[in-house]
Amino acid sequence: MKWYVQALGKRKVVEFLLLIVFVVFFLGPLLNLLILAVSGKWQYPAALPQSWSLQWWQFVLSQDDVLQSISLSFLIATVVTVCSIIVCVPAAYAFARISFPLSKWFLFSFLLTHAFPKMGLYVSIAVLFYKFGLMNTFVGIVLIHMVNTLMYMTWIPASAFRSVHQAQEESARDVGAGPLRVFWKITFPMAFPGIMVASIFTFLASLDEAQGTLLVGIPDFKTMPIIMYSIIADYPNTTGAVFSVILTLPTVILLVAARKFVSADVLSGGFQVK
Amino acid sequence: MNTTVESQLSIRNLSKVFKTGDGVRNISLDIAKGEMVTLLGPSGCGKTTVLRSIGGFLEPDHGDILIRGNSVLNLPPEKRPTAMVFQSYNLWPHMTVYENLAFGLKIRKYKKPDIEREVTAALELVQLSSAASKNPTQLSGGQQQRVALARALLLKPDVLLLDEPFSALDAKLRMEMREELRDIQTLTEMTMVFVTHDQEEALSISDRIVVMHGGQIEQLSTPQEIYDAPQSSFVASFIGRINVLKGVSDGQHITVGELRVPNPNVALPIGDCIVAVRPEDIYLSTQAGGLEGQIRQVMVLGHYAEISVNYKEETLKVFVPREQAATLHPGQSISLMFHKMNVFPAISVSEVAPRQEAHA
Numbered sequence: 001m002k003w004y005v006q007a008l009g010k011r012k013v014v015e016f017l018l019l020i021v022f023v024v025f026f027l028g029p030l031l032n033l034l035i036l037a038v039s040g041k042w043q044y045p046a047a048l049p050q051s052w053s054l055q056w057w058q059f060v061l062s063q064d065d066v067l068q069s070i071s072l073s074f075l076i077a078t079v080v081t082v083c084s085i086i087v088c089v090p091a092a093y094a095f096a097r098i099s100f101p102l103s104k105w106f107l108f109s110f111l112l113t114h115a116f117p118k119m120g121l122y123v124s125i126a127v128l129f130y131k132f133g134l135m136n137t138f139v140g141i142v143l144i145h146m147v148n149t150l151m152y153m154t155w156i157p158a159s160a161f162r163s164v165h166q167a168q169e170e171s172a173r174d175v176g177a178g179p180l181r182v183f184w185k186i187t188f189p190m191a192f193p194g195i196m197v198a199s200i201f202t203f204l205a206s207l208d209e210a211q212g213t214l215l216v217g218i219p220d221f222k223t224m225p226i227i228m229y230s231i232i233a234d235y236p237n238t239t240g241a242v243f244s245v246i247l248t249l250p251t252v253i254l255l256v257a258a259r260k261f262v263s264a265d266v267l268s269g270g271f272q273v274k
Numbered sequence: 275m276n277t278t279v280e281s282q283l284s285i286r287n288l289s290k291v292f293k294t295g296d297g298v299r300n301i302s303l304d305i306a307k308g309e310m311v312t313l314l315g316p317s318g319c320g321k322t323t324v325l326r327s328i329g330g331f332l333e334p335d336h337g338d339i340l341i342r343g344n345s346v347l348n349l350p351p352e353k354r355p356t357a358m359v360f361q362s363y364n365l366w367p368h369m370t371v372y373e374n375l376a377f378g379l380k381i382r383k384y385k386k387p388d389i390e391r392e393v394t395a396a397l398e399l400v401q402l403s404s405a406a407s408k409n410p411t412q413l414s415g416g417q418q419q420r421v422a423l424a425r426a427l428l429l430k431p432d433v434l435l436l437d438e439p440f441s442a443l444d445a446k447l448r449m450e451m452r453e454e455l456r457d458i459q460t461l462t463e464m465t466m467v468f469v470t471h472d473q474e475e476a477l478s479i480s481d482r483i484v485v486m487h488g489g490q491i492e493q494l495s496t497p498q499e500i501y502d503a504p505q506s507s508f509v510a511s512f513i514g515r516i517n518v519l520k521g522v523s524d525g526q527h528i529t530v531g532e533l534r535v536p537n538p539n540v541a542l543p544i545g546d547c548i549v550a551v552r553p554e555d556i557y558l559s560t561q562a563g564g565l566e567g568q569i570r571q572v573m574v575l576g577h578y579a580e581i582s583v584n585y586k587e588e589t590l591k592v593f594v595p596r597e598q599a600a601t602l603h604p605g606q607s608i609s610l611m612f613h614k615m616n617v618f619p620a621i622s623v624s625e626v627a628p629r630q631e632a633h634a
Contacts, residue, residue, distance in 0.1 A: 170331055171364035171422075173351040175378030175429060185377070189368045 036241035077206040088153035096161035144212035149202040160194020288337035315486035357426035365410035396428035546620035564611035
């Protein structure tokens with residue numbers, strides 16, 4: 001054993017230990033969650049459950065409001081994503097191409113919604129929503145979700161648009177494309193990976209959003225995270241685990257489907273078409 | 275002269291001044307069909323301003339631009355009968371080479387078989403037939419610029435504009451591309467306007483050269499004329515290498531130090547003048563009778579040698595054949611005589627282009 005460590009060198013050993021620490025730190029809770037979701041009886045201090053069972057899956061899936069909440073969550077997430085694209089992509093293009101006074105400050109101001117404690121912000125928004133009759137409405141929920149997604153949907157596409165050189169647009173004008181065609185055939189496709197990444201972030205953020213929905217949407221609008229809160233409070237841990245897995249699945253599926261766009265390489269490479 | 279009918283491209287009193295003060299003032303230029311004209315000058319001289327105005331990317335303050343007799347000033351870039359090759363290639367990375375080339379033809383509503391034929395022919399012209407299905411990022415810089423050239427060529431523009439197209443390439447490739455472009459130009463008989471700051475490039479590919487300086491045209495002539503008979507001290511010093519000396523003119527003769535030679539420039543005012551002599555036009559002799567100097571350095575550069583000679587406080591460069599270089603050595607006293615020289619009215623030294631600008 002000793003010769004092996006010596007052959008590797010101290011650095012390699014340290015790297016290996018660090019890797020193990022990270023794996024345990026990141027994957028440990030997930031593994032625990034997965035085991036918990038399929039366990040029947042699991043008492044301390046056993047390393048593995050005493051009995052396995054799918055009974056809590058049956059319970060969760062047999063609840064009517066669970067299935068309803070899943071479809072509601074997906075509907076809201078889709079509407080939020082589409083609305084954010086419509087509002088933010090043109091804004092992102094403006095930030096990238098037009099230099100107007102204080103444009104940097106405007107861009108920076110999108111961070112503000114993330115700078116305050118969320119609940120405080122939502123409560124003050126709720127006051128406004130009461131005035132406009134937006135409480136307990138679908139539109140209200142979409143708006144409160146968009147407060148959170150404005151930042152990704154503007155910052156990321158803006159940087160993607162900026163990576164399309166103005167000269168590349170000029171050369172398209174030069175071969176005969178009008179301004180609109182240049183945007184749809186050249187600028188937009190080249191910035192597409194960035195817009196895609198931002199859209200996925202938006203979709204997932206909307207899917208997971210609970211605080212704002214809880215405040216604006218009660219009592220009629222129960223999304224997945226809201227149902228999860230009440231189930232975790234009312235039933236054993238196992239139910240929470242089952243529900244977490246269900247909530248995680250769409251995220252995983254979406255990220256795998258879009259891995260071409262959402263990889264570490266792409267994220268660090270400034271969202272350019274390679 | 276009614277140039278409207280004959281000229282492919284006609285620029286009339288073009289002015290465009292930027293907030294920085296750079297730009298061009300009152301440029302007029304006529305280019306015939308099938309001609310290759312180079313706009314040459316140091317950075318900031320306005321050559322790119324002229325080119326971008328022709329392409330429609332800049333709106334001139336005054337003047338007019340006519341292509342085949344029609345003003346294009348009110349047309350946006352996409353409607354102008356011009357095509358441009360940019361310094362930075364500007365290919366679209368989300369399209370294959372084929373799609374990059376087909377883009378302009380699709381807009382012009384060409385039928386699919388026609389597009390295929392045109393693209394294939396254009397790729398053949400630039401010797402890149404095998405690259406059609408590749409992504410532009412898979413190609414080298416030279417190949418990318420060939421694709422960009424093909425993309426502009428297949429639109430068969432009335433005027434092809436080239437904005438320092440080869441300056442991002444390495445020296446050897448630049449030479450190859452230069453030759454290739456000249457071949458293509460001869461083959462297609464396309465009218466081309468080429469912008470460069472590289473005087474060697476300009477001399478080698480142009481039918482005519484427009485030397486620009488400070489937003490104005492300094493000289494418009496054939497490469498040979500520009501080199502042999504520069505009309506200003508700026509042109510003389512910007513094109514090729516040249517030695518500049520002070521002289522005095524009495525109308526009939528020019529006196530430079532101990533040397534007295536007939537005045538080649540009848541328009542020269544009497545008094546102080548500038549004498550410009552190319553290194554290959556100086557003759558070194560051990561017999562007295564010329565300017566008395568002392569050799570400082572002998573640098574053999576293959577088939578010729580560059581000799582630095584101290585004359586008073588100046589250092590003159592002289593090119594001599596390698597046979598003669600063998601007989602010269604540093605410290606030797608030598609007499610300089612001129613085969614040929616250009617004389618200009620005395621001006622402030624600042625108006626003479628500094629050497630390094632030619633490489634900027």
